[in-house]
Amino acid sequence: MFIHYETVEIEEKQVVLFDIQQGTERPYYIVKKGLRPEGVYVRQGYSSAPATNTAIRRMIKETDGDRFEGMRSLEQDLTFEATANEFAKRNIPFGTAQMRTLGIISKDGVYTNLGLLLSDQCVHTIKTASFEGTTQSEFKDRREFSGSLLKQMNEVYEYIDFRNQLHSTFDKLRRIDKRDFPEVAVREALLNLLVHREYSYRASALISIYTDRIEFVSIGGLVNGVTLNDIMMGISVCRNANLANIFYRLELIEAYGTGIRKIIDTYEGTGMTPQIETSDNAFKIILPNLNAPSSTGLPTEFDKSGETLDEKLILLLKDRGHIRRKEAEEQLGISRSVCGRILRKLVESGKIIQEGKGRNTHYHLP
Numbered sequence: 001m002f003i004h005y006e007t008v009e010i011e012e013k014q015v016v017l018f019d020i021q022q023g024t025e026r027p028y029y030i031v032k033k034g035l036r037p038e039g040v041y042v043r044q045g046y047s048s049a050p051a052t053n054t055a056i057r058r059m060i061k062e063t064d065g066d067r068f069e070g071m072r073s074l075e076q077d078l079t080f081e082a083t084a085n086e087f088a089k090r091n092i093p094f095g096t097a098q099m100r101t102l103g104i105i106s107k108d109g110v111y112t113n114l115g116l117l118l119s120d121q122c123v124h125t126i127k128t129a130s131f132e133g134t135t136q137s138e139f140k141d142r143r144e145f146s147g148s149l150l151k152q153m154n155e156v157y158e159y160i161d162f163r164n165q166l167h168s169t170f171d172k173l174r175r176i177d178k179r180d181f182p183e184v185a186v187r188e189a190l191l192n193l194l195v196h197r198e199y200s201y202r203a204s205a206l207i208s209i210y211t212d213r214i215e216f217v218s219i220g221g222l223v224n225g226v227t228l229n230d231i232m233m234g235i236s237v238c239r240n241a242n243l244a245n246i247f248y249r250l251e252l253i254e255a256y257g258t259g260i261r262k263i264i265d266t267y268e269g270t271g272m273t274p275q276i277e278t279s280d281n282a283f284k285i286i287l288p289n290l291n292a293p294s295s296t297g298l299p300t301e302f303d304k305s306g307e308t309l310d311e312k313l314i315l316l317l318k319d320r321g322h323i324r325r326k327e328a329e330e331q332l333g334i335s336r337s338v339c340g341r342i343l344r345k346l347v348e349s350g351k352i353i354q355e356g357k358g359r360n361t362h363y364h365l366p
Helices: 053-064 081-089 096-102 113-118 149-163 183-195 228-232 241-249 259-266 309-320 325-332 336-348
Strands: 003-010 013-020 041-044 047-050 126-131 139-145 166-171 174-179 205-209 213-219 275-278 282-288 353-355 362-364
Touching: 081 149, 096 241, 113 149, 113 241, 126 149, 139 149, 149 183, 149 205, 183 205, 183 213, 183 241, 183 259, 183 282, 228 259, 228 275, 309 325, 309 336, 325 336, 336 353, 336 362
Parallel strands: 126 205
Antiparallel strands: 003 013, 041 047, 126 139, 166 174, 205 213, 213 282, 275 282, 353 362
């Protein structure tokens, strides 16, 4: 009952496809070796490898069904000044009855870990740093934010907003102002970091600002059973459901998984795309700097309508899959030299890939 199989045709070959459901009593282990890395194995590509202690703990937690935010807080001497202020700003009651309803206080009358996260005594922090250049070799400044998650949210956003510079360009007599990072993208990335973080680990969340990008690194990978493709499609499975509910009541987030989609949409038409990277224990969102100079030092090319030729070429590749230089010249209505300059810049910046030689040279997206 846990195995499904079918025969499918792939490249004119008959292939038997097996789908084996995940067990409900994980982790499974070798009895003689016990619940240790040498006794628990996980699949990595075509081979099996010993599971880490972290992976074993996560499997036990998922099997037990206990959520960190609902467990009893070890610290019970808590105050909620910052959280109460946020509720007051929105004219939402925040008394003992509401705290019970929200899960801040348990049925037994004790503070939960959710209460700890929202309290002024919250032990989890966010570390931020601003760097000179595109590497971590030279600091501009660094800070660590503590206290209630709602207090951290406001202070970290102000930290980023202060460094989110405004640049101006001119289209004839019309002035065009553009910030380094879209404010909506910054907001959604910060909220994602706070709401979806794995708080059973004490490591700090990280935000790093470089001249060409800003990175948000949240502790805890994807929720078990959810893939990055699922996230990009808008599927939302929240590990901190009660915390998300509070952010929803405060009108900070929406009920459905629209945050990542909003981030992607804010870069629509810019020729740049936010990147998302995941590992077993981390989730990273990378926002490109819209005003960062090209790594090639070449200027951005525009057509008569003011639209960037970089963007038009990338859209052309999305539609066609691949293209040769001559085809790009004809489709965009530009000269050979301009087309070559754009292609070279996009290849060197990693936005497109060049393959082949001579007349067989063509370009496609990564």
